[in-house]
Amino acid sequence: MNNARLFIDLPVEPAVAKQIFKEFDKLDLPWSKLKTTKVNQLHITLKFLGDTSLEKIPEIINVLDSIDFKAENLELEINKPLVFNNNNPRVLTLGLKDHTDIGYRCASRDQGLDDAGLAHKETRRFTAHLTLARVKQAAKLEEFNDFVKWNIQTFFSPTYFELQESKLTKLGPDYTVLQTFDL
Numbered sequence: 001m002n003n004a005r006l007f008i009d010l011p012v013e014p015a016v017a018k019q020i021f022k023e024f025d026k027l028d029l030p031w032s033k034l035k036t037t038k039v040n041q042l043h044i045t046l047k048f049l050g051d052t053s054l055e056k057i058p059e060i061i062n063v064l065d066s067i068d069f070k071a072e073n074l075e076l077e078i079n080k081p082l083v084f085n086n087n088n089p090r091v092l093t094l095g096l097k098d099h100t101d102i103g104y105r106c107a108s109r110d111q112g113l114d115d116a117g118l119a120h121k122e123t124r125r126f127t128a129h130l131t132l133a134r135v136k137q138a139a140k141l142e143e144f145n146d147f148v149k150w151n152i153q154t155f156f157s158p159t160y161f162e163l164q165e166s167k168l169t170k171l172g173p174d175y176t177v178l179q180t181f182d183l
Contacts, residue, residue, distance in 0.1 A: 009043040
């Protein structure tokens with residue numbers, strides 16, 4: 001059986017992504033220990049589906065298309081640098097100001113996919129974030145002080161979400177959009 005590694009995401013507008021990385025690149029960080037996300041791949045992961053049978057993709061698309069995600073003027077605020085795993089830093093991310101609308105949409109999506117038997121329902125609280133870099137060598141939290149103190153505040157307004165396939169390569173993940181859905 002053939003599988004694809006799938007996830008559902010909100011893409012970040014290209015101009016916003018470029019501005020974020022322009023500021024990020026100015027920080028005093030151990031760059032040789034980091035593998036940064038490509039600017040054109042910056043997104044908020046809404047749901048990681050993992051290895052999924054190719055036969056299930058049309059069903060997933062139908063479920064996602066049938067869920068009412070509609071909202072007008074959705075504006076998200078990026079406002080807090082986060083290091084995942086303070087004892088052994090693994091990922092540098094930017095968090096979003098809590099947004100009830102996104103949480104509601106994620107719960108609806110999870111319920112729809114769970115009801116259709118296409119994905120497991122999340123048991124953890126959804127924490128929206130954008131991954132900027134992965135730490136590829138052992139590092140201490142102190143090495144990321146400039147990142148943790150970074151005072152960033154920017155907004156973006158997604159108008160659609162995506163079902164994407166991720167193929168892992170030696171050069172990093174290669175993403176392919178399988179379907180877009182209006183918000």
